[in-house]
Amino acid sequence: MTKAAHIQGLLGIAFALALGTLLLACAAPVRAFAADSVSFDMPVYQTIEGLPADESYTVTYMLEPLDPSYPMPTDDASYQFAITDNDVFVAPTIEYRAVRIYEYRLTVTTAASEQPNIALDTTYYKIRNNVVRFDQPGGLEMQTVYENSNGYKEESLAFVHTYSASRPPEPPVDPYDPDDPADPLDPHDPGASGGQGGGSNVFGAGFPVTGDDVLELALLFSLVALLSLFFIIVGMKLRRRKDESEGGVT
16 A cells, blocks of 8 residues: 555545544534423322221312413313322323423312311412523423412422211200110109109109199199189079078068
8 A cells, every 4th residue: 555545544534533523513412402301290199197997088189380381291271180098199291391480289179078077188289390401411400399378388299188087966865765764763754653744643643744734734723713613602692692582581
């Protein structure tokens, strides 16, 4: 191989290396742009305190964007999901491709009347995703802040509900229903000795006496007394007339 041919070969290799380096430099921004996004996964924790092992309850939630243009887990304007018992739910990933602050609101949508045995956690959360761009490789980065309904920052989205078994209403108590039907001294037993309306009652065995009965008896006695007085007066007048008529004859 001549000296000229050797030099020409070296120049060809150098040109190929320079061209490859240039192509890589041009392709690097394309790869960075293709990966220029950041993902948001939203785990939601649910706890039902005091939940019996043989019972199960489901609570529903809703995620709403504070701006309709914000990306969502689905194409719907709001995203609803449900969690059963003590569990963790992770919503579908949200992708961000633009520098911006994205804000959402997470609330409980189950009505209290739907779960009467559960005292629902009324906390709601404001989710703030601050997407920024840095000069170093990696493209976009995101800072997430969870803020509860009282304005305090939280480390996670956690809802704590409380189980409370509802007590059935007690049946009405009949005041004349004996506590023990076999108890002969039950004061409500009409045949009990010395009880209300018992066998030794002055009004007769087996005759229960109430306040209304006493009033009726008093009225009856008054009526009998008035009738007796009436007949006495009438008898006295008749006797006086008889005496007067007999005295006139003599």
